[in-house]
Amino acid sequence: MDFRSDTKRRASNATQWALPVLIIAVWQALSVAGVVPPRVLPAPSAVIAAGWRLTLSGELPRNMWVSLCRALMGLAIGGGLGFALGLTNGLSRRAENISDSTVQMVRNIPHLALIPLVILWFGIDETAKIFLVALGVFFPIYINTQHGIRTVDPQLVEMGRSYDMAAWTLFWRVLLPGALPSIFVGLRYALGVMWLTLIVAETIAASAGVGYMAMQAREFLLVDVVVLSILIYALLGKFADSIARLLERFCLAWHPAFQSAAGSGP
Amino acid sequence: MTFQPVRLESFVELEPGRGDVHPGARGLAVTIEQLRKSFAETPVLRGLDLQIRAGEFVAVVGRSGCGKSTLLRLLIGLDHQSGGQIRFGDGCNQASRSGAVRIMFQEPRLLPWASVLANVEVGLGRQRSSSDAHKQALRTLHEVGLANKRDHWPLLLSGGQKQRVALARALVSGPRLLAFDEPLGALDALTRISMRRLIERVWLDQRFTAVMVTHDVAEAVTLADRILVIENGKIALDRRVALPRPRERGSPEVAALEGRILRDFFVDADTSGGT
Numbered sequence: 001m002d003f004r005s006d007t008k009r010r011a012s013n014a015t016q017w018a019l020p021v022l023i024i025a026v027w028q029a030l031s032v033a034g035v036v037p038p039r040v041l042p043a044p045s046a047v048i049a050a051g052w053r054l055t056l057s058g059e060l061p062r063n064m065w066v067s068l069c070r071a072l073m074g075l076a077i078g079g080g081l082g083f084a085l086g087l088t089n090g091l092s093r094r095a096e097n098i099s100d101s102t103v104q105m106v107r108n109i110p111h112l113a114l115i116p117l118v119i120l121w122f123g124i125d126e127t128a129k130i131f132l133v134a135l136g137v138f139f140p141i142y143i144n145t146q147h148g149i150r151t152v153d154p155q156l157v158e159m160g161r162s163y164d165m166a167a168w169t170l171f172w173r174v175l176l177p178g179a180l181p182s183i184f185v186g187l188r189y190a191l192g193v194m195w196l197t198l199i200v201a202e203t204i205a206a207s208a209g210v211g212y213m214a215m216q217a218r219e220f221l222l223v224d225v226v227v228l229s230i231l232i233y234a235l236l237g238k239f240a241d242s243i244a245r246l247l248e249r250f251c252l253a254w255h256p257a258f259q260s261a262a263g264s265g266p
Numbered sequence: 267m268t269f270q271p272v273r274l275e276s277f278v279e280l281e282p283g284r285g286d287v288h289p290g291a292r293g294l295a296v297t298i299e300q301l302r303k304s305f306a307e308t309p310v311l312r313g314l315d316l317q318i319r320a321g322e323f324v325a326v327v328g329r330s331g332c333g334k335s336t337l338l339r340l341l342i343g344l345d346h347q348s349g350g351q352i353r354f355g356d357g358c359n360q361a362s363r364s365g366a367v368r369i370m371f372q373e374p375r376l377l378p379w380a381s382v383l384a385n386v387e388v389g390l391g392r393q394r395s396s397s398d399a400h401k402q403a404l405r406t407l408h409e410v411g412l413a414n415k416r417d418h419w420p421l422l423l424s425g426g427q428k429q430r431v432a433l434a435r436a437l438v439s440g441p442r443l444l445a446f447d448e449p450l451g452a453l454d455a456l457t458r459i460s461m462r463r464l465i466e467r468v469w470l471d472q473r474f475t476a477v478m479v480t481h482d483v484a485e486a487v488t489l490a491d492r493i494l495v496i497e498n499g500k501i502a503l504d505r506r507v508a509l510p511r512p513r514e515r516g517s518p519e520v521a522a523l524e525g526r527i528l529r530d531f532f533v534d535a536d537t538s539g540g541t
Binding site for chain 1 (some may be wrong): 342343346365368369373375377378379382388389391392418421422435533
C-alpha cells in the first residue's frame with residue numbers, strides 16, 4: 001500500500017462521515033435557536049448527555065448487551081438453519097423438490113404478523129424474541145445460499161469433476177467459494193432484518209433491552225432517552241454491517257469488486 | 267460416408283506402420299471400437315473406430331457439431347458412450363482416476379479464489395495432500411514460465427497466462443494422455459504462437475499421448491503427427507504428417523497440406539450443399 005492510496009482511503013473515509021456530521025450540526029443549531037422544541041426533538045447535546053448519564057448508571061450497557069445477545073442468538077439459530085437448508089437444497093434437486101415450495105410459501109407471510117401467535121406460544125420472555133429474529137433472518141440467508149450454490153460456474157464444476165475431485169473437495173474448493181458472494185448478500189440483508197425484528201419485538205414485549213429502554217422512557221416523557229435508543233439501533237446496525245463487510249473483504253479478496261490496484265495475491 | 271482417396275506426397279507418410287517414433291514413450295495407447303454416442307435420439311458418433319499409439323500427437327478436425335468434442339469428452343470420461351468401447355494401453359478403461367488422463371479446456375477454468383499455485387495443485391487430484399505436491403506444482407509452474415506469478419490471483423493474469431496455468435494444471439500429475447479441447451481457440455494471434463510452441467515443447471519433453479480437437483487445420487498441421495477428420499460421426503480422413511519439427515505455420519509444406527485437407531473436406535462439402 002503506497003502513500004497515495006492510503007491518503008485516498010483516509011479521504012474517502014472522511015467523506016463517508018461528512019453527511020452525518022453535517023446533519024447533527026444543523027440539528028444542534030436548530031435546537032439551540034429554539035426552532036425545534038426539546039419536547040419534540042431534544043438537541044444532540046442533550047441526547048449525548050442522556051447517553052452519558054445512562055452509561056454511568058449502567059443501564060445503557062446492560063440493555064445494549066441484552067439486545068445484542070438476542071440479535072446474535074437469533075442470527076446464529078435462524079442463519080444457521082437457513083444456511084444449512086440453502087446448502088442442502090442448492091446441492092440436491094431432490095431435497096429442493098421436497099422443501100423449497102413450502103419454504104417459499106411460508107416466506108411470503110410477514111414474520112412480524114406472527115407476533116400475537118408467538119406471544120401466545122412463548123409468552124414475553126427471551127424465546128419469543130429470539131424466535132422472531134431467527135425466523136426473520138432465515139429466509140434471506142436460505143434464498144441467497146441456495147441461489148449461490150446453484151449459480152456456481154458449471155464449467156468450474158465440470159473442471160473439478162474431470163480432475164478427480166472427491167465430492168467433499170468439490171464442495172469445499174469449488175461450490176462453497178463460488179457461492180460465497182451470494183451468501184454474503186444474504187447475510188447483509190439478514191442483518192437488516194435482524195435489527196428491525198428486534199426493535200419491534202422489544203417494543204412490544206420486553207423487560208430489558210434497548211427497545212424496552214425506549215418504551216420506559218416514553219412513559220416518563222424522557223424524549224432524550226427515546227432518541228438515544230433510536231440512535232443506538234442505528235449504530236448497532238452500522239456496526240453489524242461493518243463487521244459483515246470486513247468479513248466479506250477478507251473472504252472475497254479474490255473478487256474483482258474487492259481488488260485494490262496494489263494488492264496482488266492471497 | 268465419402269472416402270477421399272489419399273494422394274501420395276513426398277512429405278506425407280501414408281503407411282501407419284512406421285515403427286515407434288518415440289522410444290521410451292510413457293504415453294498411453296488408446297483403442298476405440300465402434301464408439302457411439304447419441305444425444306436425445308440424435309446420433310453424434312456412429313460407430314467410430316480409432317487406434318492411437320502411445321506418445322502420438324493426434325489432431326481431430328471437423329466442422330462444428332461433427333462430434334469431435336464429444337469424442338474428447340468420452341475419452342476423458344466426462345460423458346458416457348451410448349455404445350462401443352474405449353480401452354487404454356494395458357487394457358484398463360478407467361485410467362482417469364489416477365491422474366493419467368487429463369484435459370485442457372478452451373477456457374482456462376481456473377478457480378478465481380485460489381492462487382495460481384493452488385490452481386496448479388488442483389491438477390494433482392487426490393494426490394494433492396502428498397508431501398511433495400507443493401514442490402511438484404511449483405516445478406510445473408516453472409516449466410510454463412509462470413513461477414513468479416505463483417501467489418497471484420488468476421483474475422490478474424492475461425488470457426495467455428491463464429491458459430499457461432491451465433496447461434500446468436493439466437501437466438502436473440504427469441498425465442499419460444492429455445486431451446486438448448481447442449486450447450488456443452480463445453487466444454490472440456501472438457499468444458497462440460507462443461502457446462503452440464509451449465505445447466509442442468512439453469509434449470516432446472514428456473511424451474504423453476496428445477489428442478487435440480481444433481477447427482483450425484493449420485494448427486493441426488503444425489502440431490500433429492496425425493490428422494483425423496470426423497464427418498457424419500465417423501473418421502473420414504486419417505492422415506499422417508511427417509514434416510520435420512518445429513514446423514512454421516506459414517511454410518510452403520504446411521500450407522500445401524493444409525490446403526489439400528481444406529479442399530478435400532470442407533470446400534467440396536460446402537459447394538455440394540453442406541453447411
